[in-house]
Amino acid sequence: xxxxxxxxxxxxxxxxxxxxxxxxxxxxxxxxxxxxxxxxxxxxxxxxxxxxxxxxxxxxxxxxxxxxxxxxxxxxxxxxxxxxxxxxxxxxxxxxxxxxxxxxxxxxxxxxxxxxxxxxxxxxx
Numbered sequence: 001x002x003x004x005x006x007x008x009x010x011x012x013x014x015x016x017x018x019x020x021x022x023x024x025x026x027x028x029x030x031x032x033x034x035x036x037x038x039x040x041x042x043x044x045x046x047x048x049x050x051x052x053x054x055x056x057x058x059x060x061x062x063x064x065x066x067x068x069x070x071x072x073x074x075x076x077x078x079x080x081x082x083x084x085x086x087x088x089x090x091x092x093x094x095x096x097x098x099x100x101x102x103x104x105x106x107x108x109x110x111x112x113x114x115x116x117x118x119x120x121x122x123x124x125x
Contacts, residue, residue, distance in 0.1 A: 002026040004097070020119060022116060024078065024096075035050035068083050094120075
């Protein structure tokens with residue numbers, strides 16, 4: 001059974017940095033794309049970043065490109081989201097997700113079959 005557990009959220013000020021972690025367990029993720037999404041009340045879940053577990057191809061939303069970095073640690077089965085120069089508009093619940101379906105759009109939440117419980121990130125101005 002796939003389990004994704006996020007951690008690292010919190011309250012920070014604009015301009016600060018924060019790193020989110022997603023510990024993955026339950027199977028081998030070598031064929032997966034791992035993604036980060038975020039959601040604010042009343043809005044749809046928004047793609048943030050994704051990484052192909054094998055090969056390490058990286059994908060970013062335009063809104064975070066140059067500020068956020070996604071990475072993985074194979075030994076720890078963990079995916080990270082390093083967030084720099086945070087803005088108040090980055091405030092959201094951040095979710096880690098796993099996409100086992102080859103060829104599906106990495107930026108679409110419907111492509112992901114497994115989700116973590118989410119971690120709150122709040123950026124004050």
